[in-house]
Amino acid sequence: xxxxxxxxxxxxxxxxxxxxxxxxxxxxxxxxxxxxxxxxxxxxxxxxxxxxxxxxxxxxxxxxxxxxxxxxxxxxxxxxxxxxxxxxxxxxxxxxxxxxxxxxxxxxxxxxxxxxxxxxxxxxxxxxxxxxxxxxxxxxxxxxxxxxxxxxxxxxxxxxxxxxxxxxxxxxxxxxxxxxxxxxxxxxxxxxxxxxxxxxxxxxxxxxxxxxxxxxxxxxxxxxxxxxxxxxxxxxxxxxxxxxxxxxxxxxxxxxxxxxxxxxxxxxxxxxxxxxxxxxxxxxxxxxxxxxxxxxxxxxxxxxxxxxxxxxxxxxxxxxxxxxxxxxxxxxxxxxxxxxxxxxxxxxxxxxxxxxxxxxxxxxxxxxxxxxxxxxxxxxxxxxxxxxxxxxxxxxxxxxxxxxxxxxxxxxxxxxxxxxxxxxxxxxxxxxxxxxxxxxxxxxxxxxxxxxxxxxxxxxxxx
Ligand SMILES: *Cc1c(COP(=O)(O)O)cnc(C)c1O
Numbered sequence: 491x492x493x494x495x496x497x498x499x500x501x502x503x504x505x506x507x508x509x510x511x512x513x514x515x516x517x518x519x520x521x522x523x524x525x526x527x528x529x530x531x532x533x534x535x536x537x538x539x540x541x542x543x544x545x546x547x548x549x550x551x552x553x554x555x556x557x558x559x560x561x562x563x564x565x566x567x568x569x570x571x572x573x574x575x576x577x578x579x580x581x582x583x584x585x586x587x588x589x590x591x592x593x594x595x596x597x598x599x600x601x602x603x604x605x606x607x608x609x610x611x612x613x614x615x616x617x618x619x620x621x622x623x624x625x626x627x628x629x630x631x632x633x634x635x636x637x638x639x640x641x642x643x644x645x646x647x648x649x650x651x652x653x654x655x656x657x658x659x660x661x662x663x664x665x666x667x668x669x670x671x672x673x674x675x676x677x678x679x680x681x682x683x684x685x686x687x688x689x690x691x692x693x694x695x696x697x698x699x700x701x702x703x704x705x706x707x708x709x710x711x712x713x714x715x716x717x718x719x720x721x722x723x724x725x726x727x728x729x730x731x732x733x734x735x736x737x738x739x740x741x742x743x744x745x746x747x748x749x750x751x752x753x754x755x756x757x758x759x760x761x762x763x764x765x766x767x768x769x770x771x772x773x774x775x776x777x778x779x780x781x782x783x784x785x786x787x788x789x790x791x792x793x794x795x796x797x798x799x800x801x802x803x804x805x806x807x808x809x810x811x812x813x814x815x816x817x818x819x820x821x822x823x824x825x826x827x828x829x830x831x832x833x834x835x836x837x838x839x840x841x842x843x844x845x846x847x848x849x850x851x852x853x854x855x856x857x858x859x860x861x862x863x864x865x866x867x868x869x870x871x872x873x874x875x876x877x878x879x880x881x882x883x884x885x886x887x888x889x890x891x892x893x894x895x896x897x898x899x900x901x902x903x904x905x906x907x908x909x910x911x912x913x914x915x916x917x918x919x920x921x922x923x924x925x926x927x928x929x930x931x932x933x934x935x936x937x938x939x940x941x942x943x944x945x946x947x948x949x950x951x952x953x
Contacts, residue, residue, distance in 0.1 A: 496811045498903055499804035503550055509533050516863050524942035525859050525927055527868050536866030537906055539895040542834045544747035544754060546899030549799055552751070552792040559788025564779050568787035575794035579729070580736040582759035584766035586773055587783030587790060591707060591745025592617040594758035598703070598743060601769045603627045603667045610658045611670040611705070612650040613677040618670065618705060630658065637678050640828045640839050640890065645719040646684040648675035650691050659698040669695050672705040673712040673735065680832020682715035685723065685734060692738035701740035707748040709735060711833030714806040729801045751796030751899060755789050812907055813897055819911040825918050828892065835896040840873065844921055849874050849887035851926020851946055858893050859950055860924050865913030869895045875929070876938045923951045
């Protein structure tokens with residue numbers, strides 16, 4: 491008998507209460523936060539889908555591992571456990587711990603890049619782009635053509651555009667220190683990259699003498715999609731698939747706050763001996779000795795256990811299905827979302843949902859405020875508040891106006907997801923009443939984190 495219900499593959503040993511608020515309380519909280527969900531107190535949020543980064547729940551085995559943490563400054567036992575866990579997953583030679591993903595990026599980039607160079611990627615995540623640009627390196631996005639159409643259903647919308655990569659490498663001989671591929675493609679909707687795409691990109695890079703680095707924050711989710719969607723892969727384990735993914739790369743940068751199943755941590759891994767030695771020296775300068783890299787011994791233990799747990803098939807099945815389950819409910823109700831659902835998040839297409847709000851009045855931002863006001867749900871705008879301000883100070887609407895609902899790992903249950911669906915469908919039923927918002931005050935850089943906004947017509951919901 492094959493039962494259909496996919497259950498959470500765990501039982502709950504410790505619980506953390508969530509706080510219920512009234513609509514009046516949320517209205518006051520939203521005003522006090524100047525209509526910016528980043529400025530809310532987390533306590534005033536019922537279901538928090540702001541990010542899947544560092545927000546997951548650790549297992550009993552991880553907590554037990556933490557008690558085994560060896561806090562020796564150099565050569566700690568915990569480092570060797572961590573190192574062998576990372577090596578088992580990636581097959582890469584030199585493993586360098588860092589306190590999170592962007593530290594791994596900064597150390598690699600500062601060591602391997604010089605001003606005037608170019609680094610291609612399927613889509614640079616904001617920290618990889620910012621760390622490259624800070625060095626005067628140009629970060630170019632080469633997403634595949636399917637990736638630009640939110641409603642299009644295709645299996646591997648995270649793929650890098652191979653023809654564009656070939657052109658980039660040919661036209662910039664000697665100027666590309668390495669190419670990158672982000673798995674899954676976070677900024678592109680959490681969409682996976684196919685093994686075939688990784689294999690071809692790797693061959694292309696190596697023909698041009700250019701190393702390939704994976705931004706591998708969600709490598710396990712990517713491996714699960716390959717197992718489900720790529721011909722000939724169904725019989726393989728996620729661990730085997732992940733190992734093949736990494737075999738095409740010469741190194742990786744990792745935010746373990748995602749598929750490391752920990753609240754803090756990351757690493758850089760490299761095959762090149764000389765480059766790794768130089769990165770270790772840079773690490774000592776800012777992060778710490780190479781056997782702890784800015785982490786406590788107990789963090790390294792938790793990460794070593796998390797990297798094994800994240801490749802468990804029952805976990806990945808539940809994880810990807812819970813996101814898809816919400817996506818199915820929204821699609822059935824006619825709520826426009828980026829298709830197909832990605833690994834870690836749902837992206838609502840606010841431009842399609844709220845055509846009565848012009849991009850200059852930030853429809854995705856307004857929608858995220860309405861979701862909080864009506865249901866206590868926190869999401870994040872990925873639209874013109876985040877990307878609209880140009881370096882010269884002018885405004886240009888972002889390509890898409892999206893609201894991202896990112897799922898923390900192993901934190902919420904199916905009834906939480908059912909509740910979310912109910913809130914989203916309710917907000918969809920009153921969408922005509924949602925009004926646009928305007929920026930009252932904002933810093934020049936990364937304004938979405940601290941900007942103050944207000945509804946254009948006094949109230950967020952009209953009649
Ligand atoms: C989160 C993330 C990073 C940065 O990692 P931090 O741990 O937040 O510093 C880099 N790349 C991708 C794709 C990410 O999702």
